[in-house]
Amino acid sequence: MAEDIGASIRRRVDYTPIHKRAPLKLPGEARVAVWTIVNVENWSPNGPMPRAVLPPPMGQPLLPDVPNWAWHEYGMRVGFWRFLETLSSRGLRASFAVNGTACEVYREACEAARDAGWDFMGHGFIQRPMHRVEDQKAAIADTVAAIRECTGRPPRGWESPGLTETDETLDLLAEAGIEYVADWVLDDQPVPLQTRAGEIVSVPYTVEINDVVISAVQQQPSDEILRRGRDQFDRLYLEGAKTPRVMAISIHPYLTGVPHRIKYLEQLYDYILGHEGVVMWTGAEILDWYRSQVPAKG
Template identity: 60%
Template sequence: MALSDRIPYQAIVDRPKLRLPDGKRVAVWVIVNVEEWRIENPMPRTVLPPPMGQPLLPDVPNWSWHEYGMRSGFWRQYQALVDRGIPASLAINGNVCASYPRVAGAALEAGWEFMGHGHLQGPMHRLDDQEGAIAKALDQIESFCGTRPRAWESPGLTETEETLDLLRKHGVEYVADWVIDDLPQDVATPFGRVTTLPYSVETNDIAVYALQGHRSDEFLTRGRDQFDRLYAEGATSPRVMAISVHPYITGVPHRIKYLEELLDYVGGHEGTQWMTASQLGDWYRTELTRVTGD
């Protein structure tokens, strides 16, 4: 069976009519991605091309580009979210709990939900022991937080044919890799169902800046337009919007104000319901049961 065959097609206009608490229109979840890039390895992403096209290790400038986010950028994003009382979902490489405990500790103290995001940053396809890496990441986070993650976002949204099964086997219920809809959707595995959470590559700062090279204000413009349409549609049936950020991208001085302005714009609508990953998944499952009995 092709992996895509496990995600049955459903038209948004045919989905059951769900309800958000207090008549809200849009569930919005903010994902802060914190990762460990090892300086001895090729960088997962680069901002400067290698001299004469020949990759060099250690890659000091591109490693430093990311490291700036963990040292400075994260704290701008952290303050923006904490000051506004917005519950965030922290997509975290498991080893970050050991290598950047100051970052992980601040998120834990703020009450953010920890999502698995691999052990170290790199595609799932490159792992020699995918199951072992998944278990290790979840164990590291559980040891640090005291609770096992219920949600997961694969590095780079990468999956193999067995990833969903292995995630569910190790206790993950909600996965953010499938950017297929504006509502969650269930996927069957031999270990029980996994629910996909609406994520985004369009309102993700990696796509806007690192890949597409837009001006600093594009994140605000695109995010506002995305929210406006979902908010209008949410008058008849709720929608979900994801805002996904990385400390080394929107945490820099010339971009942080646009993230802050987007949070203020979204939060300024009374029909907005802020949620974390598991809150979103639990809401969907409860509402689906209410409407369909499934």
């Protein structure tokens, strides 16, 4: 069974080395398209936390988990608004990966993201791996409906909680009208993925310039997002002289939105914006650019 699933996953995407593809062109001969993903999730204090900053006393999980829930909740009460100011003051818009239930729980934040012109992406209905969702089709539909109710339009993109997918997830997303996904962290350019409902595009996402990995998993110093992000950009900018690259910056309000990290995100943006030949886009804008150059088959 494992081999069959692996073969099914590989059949969705052709193996084409980046140096053997037809050349792409960014506007104005730009080298790099940079997109920011702000992740907003609904954590329940009555269940195990997706992430924890404090281990449970004596190693025994205790519910409700008030300290770890509150750690996350700080991000929505304070950290998110730092993100909004950081991006808006620089004329930048984010892609907004949001749980469907968060559209109601954090209504004011979602409306602020909408009013700022951010690109809403589905991020599951609740913060739970897709493998543990009993009815993925219904959860996807509920997420799309919640975003449409908040913004007036359905999301075009999707990022699964924890980047998790089952063998059927991609098909269900395409059938629900989703046009691009961020789960397949396998390239520096968009690539088409095959589904039973036609192609869906993988827009390059990141597990490296991602504050869950940097701050929560690896527990790196507060300035790591700046140092790693600057190095990532420098290399993509160099390579982008031959063929354009896409850089993602993935952030969460409870991690990079805290006082001792936010200035390093601001410095990263200022560093990138100090270069010519860069476009600061949303996931939907990257999708539209790619489709203008590589039309869908069929």
